Amino acid sequence: MNSPSRKPLIVICALLLVASVCAITGAGCGSTSGKEGQVESVNKLVEKGIRPNEMGMVMLLEYHRVKDKESDYTRSIENFKKDLQTLYDKGYRLVRFHDLMSGKASVPAGTTPVVFTFDDSTESQFRYIKEGEKTIIDPECALGIMQAFYKEHSDFGYKALFNYLPQLFDQPKYVDEKVDYLQENGFELGNHTINHPSLGRLSDEEVQEEIALPVKNMKEVNPEVKVDVLCLPHGSVPKNQELMYKGSYDGINYKNNWALLVGSNPMYPMYHYQNPGKLLPRIQAMDYDPEDGSGHSGSGYWLQYFDRHPELRYISDGNPETICAPAYMKSRLLPDQLPTGMHFVGY
Ligand SMILES: [Zn+2]
Incomplete structure (x- = not known):
């Protein structure tokens, strides 16, 4: 029926x-x-000439001082401004270190995420000055320069990881304000030890003391700050490597998910079989001169390298839920390293 x-x-x-x-x-x-x-949507991007490659390499750039004159470990103010413009023009966009590492960095289709790291927490990175009654960020310190650039190019981003030493930007009376400012504006902090020693030369106990004390110090400044990245002074790895990630001293426990080296190459994402693990390479910001080879392995060199090898560079598809790349790259993927809910889209 x-x-x-x-x-x-x-x-x-x-x-x-x-x-x-x-x-x-x-x-x-x-x-x-x-x-x-x-x-x-990926096919549409390809038709427009954008070839996403989220299996490509990314850079963690490394700065120390930003001052008038260029020298070892000092980027001149002029060159720092030039760096921002060059990166922007070449399609790089700032992301937070933790977002990059968790695979959740979101940048527009066709652009490449890049992370800024600043070591040693000097005044040249973050300086307050008086302007009449007001206290403002010095427009000629690194943060002030980034702030001005961000006003003109908001899609570049305003983000960085500051690897701190006890002096915390050299202006004792502003320590609290500076840490609060960084917290409130989405900046990140990394542990750069107490005395900046080569950890490879120290005993296990000394290594743990160097890494544990900054954790205690930061808690006293601002208990909200979470620090889970260790920036190795001089890139020196301790004899007992596990102590970079976990240890304790005088009742202070610490746990780091990553350790940062000083040099000198880009890296593949964590879900790529050639990922660097927990010990991450960085790239010093410096110009490259092909004539005399100076600046080899610095940012100037690698930017030229990616210009010549665009197929090796990470290019976003603009969709934070997918890992998009040419289909043949799927065999390089480590599926168990993919962030929850994400999947590979090949084309
Ligand atoms: Zn340092």
Whole structure:
């Protein structure tokens, strides 16, 4: 019997069946929200000449002082301003270190995430000055220069990781304000030890003392700050490498998820089989002169390298939920390293 009154029931059952098939397969089923839609939007990018490659390499750039004159471990103010413009023009966009490491850095399609790190927490990085009654960030310190650039190019971002020493930017009366400012504005802090020693030369106990005391110091300044990255002074790795990540001294426990080296190359993301693990390379910000080879392995060199090898550079698809790259790269993926809910989209 097939009475007319049963027809709506059959239609509802049919719709439910289609809906569950869509849910199981993850297919778009006519919408552009599923995997089909993702492939479609990637194809549109490729038609526009953007070739996403989220299996490509990224850079953690490293700065020390930013002052008038360029020298070892000092980027001149002029060159720092030039760096911002060059990176922007070449399609690099600032992301937070932790977002990059968790695979959740979000930058527009066609651009490349880059991280700024500043070591030694000198005044040249973050200086307050008086302007009449007001206290302002010096427009000629690194943060002030970044702030001005951000006003003109808000899509570049205003982010950095500051690896601190006890002097915390050399203006004792502003320590609290500075740490609060960095916290409130999404900047990150990394542990750069107490005395800046080569950890490779110290005993296990001394290594733990050097890493544990800054944790205590920072808690006293601002208990909200979470520090889980260790920046190795001089890039020196302790004999017992595990102590970089976990240890204790005088009742102070510490735990770091990453340790940062001084040099000197870009890195693959954590879900790429060639990822660097927990010990991360960085790239010093400096110009490259091909004539005499100075600045080799610095930022000037690597920017030219990626200009010549765009296929090795990380290029975003603009969708934070997918890892998008040419299909053949899927075999380089470590699926268990993918952030929860993310999947590979090849083209
Ligand atoms: Zn240092």
